[in-house]
Amino acid sequence: MESSKRLKPINTGRNANTVANTKMEEEEPLTPTARLLHAPQLNCFVIAVMGCKTMINVNVIKEGLKHTLVKHPRFSSNLVLDPRKGGQPTGWTRTEVIIDDHVIIPDLDPNTDSPDRFIEDYVSSLTTTPMDLSKPLWELHLLNIKTKEANSIAVFRIHHSAGDGIYLMSIVLACTRQTANPDALPTLPISSNKKKPTMTSRPSCSLGLLSCFFGLMFIFTLLWNTLIDLAKFTATSLWLKDTKTPLKGGPGVGFTPKRYVYRTLSLDNIKLVKKALDVTINDVVLGITQAGISYYLNRKYGELKGEQKAKFDNLPKHIRFRSSVIVNLRPVSTIENLAENMEASTKGKWNCGNAIGYVHLPFHIAIRNDPLDYIRNAKATMDRKKHSLEALCTYKITRIVLKTLGLRAIAALVYRVISHPSLVFSNVVGPKEEISFFGHPIAFIAPSACGLPQALIVHFQSYMDKMTLILAIDQDVIPDPQTLCDDIEESLRLAYKAIIEQNLSVAEPGF
Secondary structure (H helix, E strand, O other), X not given: OHHHHOOOOOXXXXXXXXXXXXXXXXXXXXXXXXXXXXXXXXXXXEEEEEEEOOOOOHHHHHHHHHOOHHHOHHHOEEEEEEHHHOOEEEEEEEOOOOHHHOXXXXXXXXXXXXXXXXXXXXXXXXXXXXXXXXXXXEEEEEEXXXXXXXXXXXXXXXXXXXXXHHHHHHHHHHOEEEOOOOOOOOOOOOOOOOOOOOOOOOOOHHHHHHHHHHHHHHHXXXXXXXXXXXXXXXXXXXXXXXXXXXXXXXXXXXXXXXXXXXXEEEHHHHHHHHHHHOOOHHHHHHHHHHHHHHHHHHHHHHHHHOOOOOOOOOOOOOOOXXXXXXXXXXXXXXXXXXXXXXXXXXXXXXXXXXXXXXXXXXXXXXXXXXXXXXHHHHHHHHHHHHOOOHHHHHHHHHHHHHHHHOHHHHHHHHHHHHHOOOEEEEEEOOOOOOEEEOOEEEEEEEEEEEOOOOOEEEEEEEEOOEEEEEEEEOOXXXXXXXXXXXXXXXXXXXXXXXXXXXXXXOOOOOO
């Protein structure tokens, strides 16, 4: 009898009245981006691995989820599938959540020889396991197994149609509390923008003309950069592919199993480099990624030539190597608002959904004498991209194509836009202090994505004084992901060393 109450009716096409009944229960339609993320070639979901410092109490986790996550509409709604549109999802309808259907506790061998490898294999198996569309699209896997960095592991798997990565991670963080203050929510670092000096006197005519001139130049540069970026976006969507390198996947790579590896870096050392060069943390992690990939590819090309020892620079000339960056354009909900809504079971103003644009970042793959040049180059690239409307325009273009040509056309377009570059890159800021997940102190947070048509996804996640580097890779293309982690870590060490040697900073957190 209980199973008959588990779910509200969803559209399966078996009953002619199902569509009408479902429409009556439908709370809201799927956003265009959410529909896109259910296309076969872009069926994406977020995987987030959290290491806990204690063994997991399963009952405590379940009870905590009932009072928080389950109250969110995206985590308590089923998809509405319309048979008149080939079974395509068209909306969300609220349902009763059976917590045991979503919290999964696998049988484990506590005496396994390599628990870290077991976790890698387990998470990898989730990348090719379809999600059950007959229930809300999220799962939490609890593994009471000790690894080198944690005493237990929790793995979230959430379909990307429920929200973009930043929003979904914010929801998870809204379920946590500070370990030192169990009543307090996590606090995220806030970028400190220097206040511009205000003019107390009336500006002169010459200053007004100068200000007008610079304003016009700003607008002209913005429009010019946007025009160039849109031209490249169009070329990429039609024919422009990156150079085939040992990191570039081929057709069908989005459907192959992915392996997730992560490495802990020092956030203090990243901040030292940031301060010394007057750049952002994002500039630093983008720069060391660019450097690490250059070192990795240089070694690979040296092995192919058999000249690695005889020749220092083995890289081919004029490598086209770009990263796809998926940009969130939806107003960001604060952790405080999400927590308040879950506590009060609020039905409105959740600010759900996806509104994403696409940006292509060029990577300059080269061997440089000064390791800081990679970071300076990354800053120049980011400054140029910030002065462009590429993300907003690509978002509008995808919406127009979806409305005029349909889901199949826009799925093909976005697939090309993402797969023609060499990798996907992202960086997300995390809590400044230690947090606990329903009383379980968290040792690390390692989120990533699956289902994207790439052999390499690079993600950075900050937490306390750590920066976690996460690689999602196709092991047939990249059989040695730990070596790539080594190269990115080494690039940070070399940048830190260069800061000290060039007397750009007196602070020495150390490695």
